[in-house]
Amino acid sequence: MTHLHATEQDVLTEAAVVAEPTPAKHGANFIVFLVGGILVVLAVIFGLGLRHQQQTQPTEGFAPLFTLQTLSGEAISLESLRGQVVVINFWASWCGPCRSEAAELEAAWQRYKDQGVVFLGIAYTDTERNAQAYLQEFGITYPNGLDYQTKISAQYRITGVPETFIIDREGHINEFVMVPLNQGQISAMIERALTKGQNQP
Amino acid sequence: MKTLVKVTLVLVLIVMAFAAVTLSVSAQDDPRRPVSDDEVNAVSKKLYCPVCENITLDTCGTLACAQWRDEVRILLSEGNTPEQVIENFVVRFGDRVVGTPVDPLLRAIALITPWVFSAAVLVGVAVVFFRWRSEGTHTAPMAAKRSTEKTPNATHSLEDYRARLESDLAARR
Numbered sequence: 001m002t003h004l005h006a007t008e009q010d011v012l013t014e015a016a017v018v019a020e021p022t023p024a025k026h027g028a029n030f031i032v033f034l035v036g037g038i039l040v041v042l043a044v045i046f047g048l049g050l051r052h053q054q055q056t057q058p059t060e061g062f063a064p065l066f067t068l069q070t071l072s073g074e075a076i077s078l079e080s081l082r083g084q085v086v087v088i089n090f091w092a093s094w095c096g097p098c099r100s101e102a103a104e105l106e107a108a109w110q111r112y113k114d115q116g117v118v119f120l121g122i123a124y125t126d127t128e129r130n131a132q133a134y135l136q137e138f139g140i141t142y143p144n145g146l147d148y149q150t151k152i153s154a155q156y157r158i159t160g161v162p163e164t165f166i167i168d169r170e171g172h173i174n175e176f177v178m179v180p181l182n183q184g185q186i187s188a189m190i191e192r193a194l195t196k197g198q199n200q201p
Numbered sequence: 202m203k204t205l206v207k208v209t210l211v212l213v214l215i216v217m218a219f220a221a222v223t224l225s226v227s228a229q230d231d232p233r234r235p236v237s238d239d240e241v242n243a244v245s246k247k248l249y250c251p252v253c254e255n256i257t258l259d260t261c262g263t264l265a266c267a268q269w270r271d272e273v274r275i276l277l278s279e280g281n282t283p284e285q286v287i288e289n290f291v292v293r294f295g296d297r298v299v300g301t302p303v304d305p306l307l308r309a310i311a312l313i314t315p316w317v318f319s320a321a322v323l324v325g326v327a328v329v330f331f332r333w334r335s336e337g338t339h340t341a342p343m344a345a346k347r348s349t350e351k352t353p354n355a356t357h358s359l360e361d362y363r364a365r366l367e368s369d370l371a372a373r374r
């Protein structure tokens with residue numbers, strides 16, 4: 001019985017001591033929470049960054065609305081062009097591929113300007129001086145403007161220039177391309193946008 | 202012959218005088234001043250390439266950067282200060298050209314947050330470290346005290362247990 005008494009007493013005493021959280025355990029908990037908090041914050045930051053990076057150009061749905069201040073001083077809002085097919089071309093005077101499609105775009109504009117098609121050129125991170133020189137060099141006559149504070153290009157999440165969006169009569173993005181275009185390709189895209197909705201009852 | 206030389210000299214002097222006057226007048230008309238490459242680079246160091254990631258204008262070799270450096274030179278030559286040139290770029294191309302938000306509040310948050318975060322972690326680690334150190338010296342006596350405090354209760358419950366056991370045994374007999 002003496003042996004039993006000593007053993008059980010020891011067990012009960014130890015159990016009582018173990019059941020109470022020690023100060024050292026409090027410290028360990030604090031570190032676990034601290035590290036966990038840091039990991040959660042880092043994961044959130046990383047996730048948001050990744051999400052932002054993975055965002056691509058819109059290829060469907062309503063085209064983001066904007067108002068373009070043209071280099072000739074006119075303000076053109078995309079909303080006011082509803083009912084017409086709109087070709088939005090992002091370009092820059094420092095962009096080599098843009099130069100190869102500049103004359104093609106102007107030729108397409110000349111062909112479609114009286115058929116309910118509007119062209120808008122948006123100069124990305126360009127200076128007014130260089131943009132004007134570029135437009136003069138290629139004899140471009142459709143409305144062009146600078147993308148102040150790169151707000152329009154941010155809305156369309158462009159990743160470079162040239163990039164072209166075709167907006168249909170209802171204001172939806174009909175097509176998007178991120179390569180330099182020739183007149184045949186531009187015409188085909190415009191034709192598809194023009195015929196859209198005509199075949200539907 | 203001498204007369205001819207004299208007339209020629211006088212004509213040359215007159216032409217030179219006219220040329221000097223014309224040049225000085227055109228120089229006064231043009232408000233631009235010559236800008237050195239160092240001045241352009243000093244501003245370009247604070248602006249970022251519109252095409253590349255994290256490359257400043259002064260070290261970037263793209264045509265876009267070359268055009269922007271030209272723009273910096275023109276703005277400086279027109280009498281703008283470096284700060285005004287940078288502000289001009291921010292107004293036209295947005296905050297990204299300077300790499301940090303221009304809004305004072307956002308800029309403060311962007312610049313201070315990493316330091317505050319690091320300081321909080323350091324303080325947390327320091328607190329835990331010093332707590333461990335101070336607890337290490339007290340742990341042994343406290344544990345001994347706790348063990349003596351717990352003994353009467355434990356003995357009491359053990360006695361109850363023993364009493365119940367004895368009564369059970371007696372009942373079986």
